[in-house]
Amino acid sequence: MKNELYEEFAKEKFNQDNNYQAIISKVKEGYTMKKNKSKKYKILNIAAVFVVAIIIGSVAQNIYAKIQWDIKFKEYQYRPIEEAKGSLEEAKESGYAQVINMDYITQDGISAKVDSMLLTDDCFDANVSFKFDESIVLDSEKFTFGYAVYDENKNIYQISGRIHMDSPEKYDTITPFIYRELGVDYNKKDIYAIQLSDRGGLGNIEASEENRTITTNITIRARDSFPKSKKIYIRLFDLGYTMLDVDLENSNPEKRITNAEDFQLSKAEWIFEIDVPDKFQERQTLELKLQDEIPDLEIEKITLTEAGMVLRFKSEGYRNLISAGKDMKGNEFSEARANCLSITDGEGKVYQDLGGGTTQNGGYKMILDAGKKDLDKRLYINFNSDGKQYTSELVVK
Numbered sequence: 456m457k458n459e460l461y462e463e464f465a466k467e468k469f470n471q472d473n474n475y476q477a478i479i480s481k482v483k484e485g486y487t488m489k490k491n492k493s494k495k496y497k498i499l500n501i502a503a504v505f506v507v508a509i510i511i512g513s514v515a516q517n518i519y520a521k522i523q524w525d526i527k528f529k530e531y532q533y534r535p536i537e538e539a540k541g542s543l544e545e546a547k548e549s550g551y552a553q554v555i556n557m558d559y560i561t562q563d564g565i566s567a568k569v570d571s572m573l574l575t576d577d578c579f580d581a582n583v584s585f586k587f588d589e590s591i592v593l594d595s596e597k598f599t600f601g602y603a604v605y606d607e608n609k610n611i612y613q614i615s616g617r618i619h620m621d622s623p624e625k626y627d628t629i630t631p632f633i634y635r636e637l638g639v640d641y642n643k644k645d646i647y648a649i650q651l652s653d654r655g656g657l658g659n660i661e662a663s664e665e666n667r668t669i670t671t672n673i674t675i676r677a678r679d680s681f682p683k684s685k686k687i688y689i690r691l692f693d694l695g696y697t698m699l700d701v702d703l704e705n706s707n708p709e710k711r712i713t714n715a716e717d718f719q720l721s722k723a724e725w726i727f728e729i730d731v732p733d734k735f736q737e738r739q740t741l742e743l744k745l746q747d748e749i750p751d752l753e754i755e756k757i758t759l760t761e762a763g764m765v766l767r768f769k770s771e772g773y774r775n776l777i778s779a780g781k782d783m784k785g786n787e788f789s790e791a792r793a794n795c796l797s798i799t800d801g802e803g804k805v806y807q808d809l810g811g812g813t814t815q816n817g818g819y820k821m822i823l824d825a826g827k828k829d830l831d832k833r834l835y836i837n838f839n840s841d842g843k844q845y846t847s848e849l850v851v852k
Contacts, residue, residue: 531632534692535723537562542730543572551580554729562723564588569689569727570670576740577822578762579604579612579675581689582660587667591720595662595669597696601629602657602673606684609639613652613675617693620715629692653678653820654810676763676810676822683736689727695719741827743834747847751840752796755818757849763809764798764825764834769818772840777819795839798823798849800832 541557551573559566566586573580581604587593604612616629627646634641641649655675662669673689700714743757743764755767776795780788798806806829811821825834834849 527628528632528635531629532636535562536726537723538726538728539568540728540730541569543732543735551582552735557727557729559584559586560725560727562725563721564591565694565721565723567691567725569729572687572729573762574681574684574687574731574735575738575760575762576680577677577758577760577765579673579677579681579687580762581673583671583673583689583691585669585671585694587669589667591667592718593667593720594696594698594718595664596659597698598659598662598669598671598694599657599696600671600691601693603633603688603690603692604673604675605637605688606682607686607688608682608684609637610682610684611639611650612681613650613655615655615657617695618697619717620697620699633690651677651679651681653812653822683738685731685736687729687731689729691725691727692723693719694721741830742852743849744852745836745847746850749836749838749840749845749847752836752838752845753818755816759825759827759830761826761828764806764823766798766811766821766823766836767814767818768821770796770838770840773819796821797837798825799835799837800825800829801835802832804832 537560539557539560541554543552544555551571553571554569557568559568564587568584570582570584572582585598599617601614601616603614606612611634614630614633616627630646631641631643634646639649653676655673658672658674660670660672695718697715697717738760741759743759745752745754751770751772753769755769756765757767758765773795776791780791783791793805793808797808800806806823806825809822809824811819814820830851835846836849838845
């Protein structure tokens with residue numbers, strides 16, 4: 456029996472013309488897809504070439520920078536170096552100790568030695584003397600230098616280079632050079648993070664044009680506390696000064712310097728190794744407290760050494776004052792801070808705020824020039840809260 460339904464199905468399913476057109480359609484579709492894929496591959500190839508070029512360029516720049524850094528480091532290593540050793544003798548009442556058994560080191564007509572040193576938990580201080588030959592042209596008022604201070608365990612107290620106003624160099628290269636020479640690991644994104652200092656700097660104590668001598672002072676304040684080091688190394692380098700042409704009539708302070716010329720007196724380096732006897736490890740830091748509580752003043756810690764006082768505190772009112780300071784002029788802001796918080800003694804002396812800043816826990820740190828010797832005069836903290844003045848004596852905890 457003829458199956459008409461099957462014949463209709465077979466006729467449709469196996470129709471040569473229909474199948475031919477379907478095959479042609481599939482072929483064209485495949486060709487189009489292949490063509491599109493080819494275009495995509497070309498675009499991807501071009502993009503890949505650019506990526507490779509960028510990577511190669513970046514790598515090449517890094518390699519070039521590394522080569523340049525190595526060249527500069529090699530030059531740095533060939534600098535003239537002289538060394539001297541000494542030891543601290545018994546500390547005086549002031550806390551300073553003379554450096555004994557140390558002679559001047561002389562290079563390029565410049566002699567230098569460390570005269571005395573003070574080392575407490577919160578402060579490093581050293582007096583350094585220089586003598587200059589007649590042949591050296593010198594401006595004693597502007598004379599300065601770079602320095603590095605560290606101990607036998609490579610704890611870096613501070614490294615500070617001399618500022619070159621006329622130099623196009625934007626980066627500090629001396630600090631990483633010293634790290635590399637000492638074999639110290641450091642964070643390249645924050646090269647100063649491993650240093651123990653909170654702040655530091657130089658000050659000229661005395662200068663004699665007749666004798667061609669200059670005595671300077673290196674002061675470094677600890678971020679937290681200095682270790683009980685058995686040896687201290689002091690390195691002096693890049694001695695010189697900068698002459699500036701200043702336009703005082705210019706209202707823009709950033710544009711007042713119209714010209715700068717640097718005078719480097721020597722490329723040599725002076726290295727001093729100083730033994731710290733065991734008796735200096737027994738230094739004592741006093742901790743103080745308020746005799747009477749003061750509203751809105753939370754004392755975290757007050758320490759007192761021969762070198763100074765460190766006050767750590769929290770206060771909402773003081774925080775508001777600091778926030779408002781951005782709209783005040785320099786003198787106005789300084790006076791407002793002094794009126795808010797100050798340290799005085801029984802004789803009426805107001806102790807100088809040497810600096811400070813914020814702490815990691817949202818508080819504040821203030822360094823003052825009061826020392827252990829001032830405790831006999833009775834020390835007081837004065838704080839203004841909501842327009843009312845409070846005073847409390849500071850006593851040993």
